[in-house]
Amino acid sequence: MNLNDISLFIRIVETGSFTAAAESLGIQKSTISRRIAQLEDDLGARLLQRTTRKLKLTDDGEELFARCQPLINELETAKDYLATNQDHPRGRLRITMPSELGVFMMNDVVSTFLRRYPDIHLEVELSTRVIDLIEEGIDLAIRVGALADSTLIARRVAEVNRGLYATPEYLAKHGTPKTPDDLVDHNCFGVLKADEHWTFENWDSSVKVNGQLKANSISFIREMVFQHMGIARMPRVFCRECVQEGVLVEVLSDYHCPPFEINAIYPSKRHLNPKVRLFIDHMMEMIGDHPWVSEKLVTPGEVAADGQAISLAP
Structure with missing residues (x-):
């Protein structure tokens, strides 16, 4: 019985498929199939029931996985420990x-x-x-x-740390908010999957903001702010030079956004x-x-x- 094949079997079970295991290990799927078949021959037991949709462990496969996973993990940890604690970790x-x-x-x-x-x-x-x-x-x-x-x-x-930013042109057209509650009247850009309620450390209640845009990139959101379209909550350092150049204005700076x-x-x-x-x-x-x-x-x-x-x- 080859320990490398046992380790490969553990990886297949952990990832849920031959394909995922092959991708994570950087080897061919056909190589994995061949080695698992050899492992099953060596043990004289079927370990996996393979269908077009999913894998299912046999009773023997479940027993082997339960007994060997902790051992394989310990071996991998020991190998990593030895490699890392050499003069030149690798x-x-x-x-x-x-x-x-x-x-x-x-x-x-x-x-x-x-x-x-x-x-x-x-x-x-x-x-x-x-x-x-x-x-x-x-x-x-x-x-x-x-x-x-x-x-x-x-x-x-x-x-x-974060702050709220807009262009002078946007504020000249739509007005500058004086308190967090004023944000309900503004186009506030947000991050995808983030809460639409903005909170402030020195303001009693959260504010439900509304905006035309959500994105998963702060860089893209900042570019849209440059188009004089709204207010966005962004890292201060990300906007510091723009504020110094007069391209952006920090609004509600007396109200602190949670970092x-x-x-x-x-x-x-x-x-x-x-x-x-x-x-x-x-x-x-x-x-x-x-x-x-x-x-x-x-x-x-x-x-x-x-x-x-x-x-x-x-």
């Missing part, structure tokens, strides 16, 4: 993060990490979609905003990949001096994404 690290966070904030973190650890190979997916880390074989996600999925572990990295969180996320079902630890530690070293960051948050431990405390392993 191996692959897969990360996902929103596009603008990657381009405008994490670029320095990634470039300095690669220089610091030349034998670690990063695969970075810039995407706004919420990726299933386990299913797609992602080691670490950098996400923006509050979290709700308790199957993940989160480490809050930083907070970023948004930046979190590092990884699956709680596995031990922390030591290369993830290296990246998180490096990011925490770098990010505190970044102009986007309002406050560096060095927490004593990770927390589950639903807010429950998780002990931090040394």
